[in-house]
Amino acid sequence: MGMVTVLLPASLVVLFPEAERRVEVEATDVASALDALHERWPGMRDRLIDARPAIRQHIKLYVNDEPAELGTALAAGDQLLVVPAISGG
Helix, strand or coil: CEEEEEECCHHHHCCCCCCCCEEEEEECEHHHHHHHHHHHCCCHHHHHECCCCCECCCEEEEECCEECCCCCECCCCCEEEEEECCCCC
């Protein structure tokens, strides 16, 4: 398990008092990184994944600029980027 940098969108951070846009967590995969966020700010994981569990439709995750899933492995120094999907018409 290593330290991973998680970059969160402002639209998510404003919902959680004292949350920061850039967070360091210990994690072995994307799911454990989201669990670590939930430990710091209860409810944050629920904004990112549903009960199945699966990544919510309006959220995209990237590890080192590559699309990621919950099972994507993380290593020390990796960067997990959380991006709200943009839609319009």
